[in-house]
Amino acid sequence: MSERTKKRHKSDKPKVMILGVGAFAHAVGQILKDGGAEVYTYLTRNYGHYPPSLVGPTYMASSHPDLMQLIDTLDVDLVVPQSIDWAQAPWAESLVRSKVLVLSPVGKAMLIERERDFARRLCAQYKIPFPRSYVASNRLEAERILLQHPKPFVIKNPLCSPSSPIHTILCETVEDTRAWLKVVNYAEGVFLQEYVGRAEAGHIVFVSGGEIYSIVTNQEYKRAFDGNMGIVAGAPLGGLVELDPEDKYGLARELILPLRPWLREVNYHGPLQVTAIKKNDRWYVIEYNVRIGITSGPMLLRMLKNPVETLLRVAQNKKLDLQFREGFRFGCSVTLAGYGYPYVQLRPPILPLEIKGKLDCDVWLNEVAVDQEGRLLATGHRIADVVALDSTLEGAIRKAYENIRKLRVIGSYYRLDIGRSLWPPGNE
Known part of the structure; x- marks a missing residue:
């Protein structure tokens, strides 16, 4: 246990601070509260403030700019971030140096999500399939790449962040790509990843104590409308998870386990999700994420028999004995x-x-x-x-x-086809 957790009497509840808003904070907070934790939320964005208040006290980041002061006052044991942006905050270095546990890798370990070209190079180093990709700093460079490699590309921001000037634009033809390259925001450049199809799936593991523990295989329905039509939305419109500690679809075996030397080198401990696309019976990495995710995370946590204990042990970088609830596959x-x-x-x-x-x-x-x-x-x-x-x-x-x-709600809608496509993993 952390030093502050050791000091607490056995009967006291672990104290968890969630960094986030809306459904993520509501879900994670309620599940951890149900698991015996005392929950607080540090509201990091300017919307979605009411739902976390249903679980426990909330604190506006604008009113409490020094998170560490708040953490010390509340005697928090564990911090659970919604996004990787916490690492850019002015208090981030103090948090990492403190005795407070964080459910996230830190330092160089975060680059696997933060920098898309770093993930590409890492995959090349460990011989993990990754679509051909390029980085361009401006429109002229991007159009030159397209001229030299006339294929459809998925257009992404080189740096991953909720506030990125470019959110994923999925182009399925060369002409789609050419048209979008004329209008995207090149403030941080552009990452061009060769389009390899729609047969997408993901897999989430915990990395802890030098080991890799498979938990679920997941699917996110990222397009806005039925039939996987419309644009890729800012967050998925739905999702599926299957409890999969055996890694039955091979995603962890092919795309995460080869990274074990690097994971140990950077002392990685925390969640790790790979999203991949299957083409010609081979999985290709699309991206890695170092968070439990806003769609799959709440389902994953509900499947755990002891979610609070599990997250504490992951944040402490200890070996795990994962146990799951009956009837929740x-x-x-x-x-x-x-x-x-x-x-x-x-x-x-x-x-x-x-x-x-x-x-x-x-x-x-x-x-x-x-x-x-x-x-x-x-x-x-x-x-x-x-x-x-x-x-x-x-x-x-x-x-x-x-x-x-x-x-x-008048004018609202939801997708009617979750589960009718993109499942089982590897299918369109």
């Missing part, structure tokens, strides 16, 4: 999207959120507030994530849709 998440989404340039009005009937699965609120009379209001583009778990995939999907139909 599959999970399904469906997002209720609000007026105008995924075109966030359109600002929605504040609208009433109605819940008709009793909910019998997790519903994590996102851009939601309450009025003076306690009535729920939808205040933004992403309203809620409805999450169900079951022993079968069909059961999880059925329960999620039964519950999302109980939510109503």
Whole structure:
């Protein structure tokens, strides 16, 4: 245990600080609270403040610019970040040097997500398949690359961040790519990754005590509309997870386990997710993430028998004995999207959120507030994530849709086809 955890009496609850907002903070906070933790939330963005308040005290980053002072006052044991941006904060170095546990790799270990070309080079070093990719600093360089390599490319920001000037633009033809290269924001350059298809899947592990522990294989439905149509949204419109400690689809074996020497070299401990696409019976890495994720994370945590203890041990870099809850082999998440989404340039009005009937699965609120009379209001583009778990995939999907139909906001929508495509992993 950390020094501060050792000092606490055995009967005291572990104290967890979540860095985030909305459905992520609501979900992670509630699950850890259910697991016996005392939960606080440090609100890092200017929306989604009400949902975390349902779990425990919340603190605005603008009102508490020194997170370490708050952590010391509250005697926090574990910090759980929503995104990697925490590492750029002015208090980040103090947090890393402190005795406080953080559910995240630090230092060079974060580069596997932060810098896309670093991940490409790492894959090349360990002979892990990665689509042909290039970095350009401006439009002229990007168009020259396309001229020399006339293939469709997925256009990404070279640095991964929620505030990146470019969010993923998936081009399926050379002409698509050429058109987008004329209009993207080159403030941080551009990362061009060869398009290799739609047969995408992911796998999440915990890296701890020098070992790699498979947990779930997952699918995220990133396009806005049914049939995987529309643009790639800022966050998925739904997702599936399958409990997979045996790595039945080979994603960890082919794309994560070869990294073991590097993971040990940089003292990596924390979650690690790989997203990959299957082409010609071979998995290709699309990206790595060092977080549990806003879509799959809540389902993963619900599957763990002892989520608080597990996260503490991961943050302490100790070996794990993962135990899972009976009857929760599959999970399904469906997002209720609000007026105008995924075109966030359109600002929605504040609208009433109605819940008709009793909910019998997790519903994590996102851009939601309450009025003076306690009535729920939808205040933004992403309203809620409805999450169900079951022993079968069909059961999880059925329960999620039964519950999302109980939510109503005028102008809202949700995808009707979660589970009908992109599953099993490796399928389109």
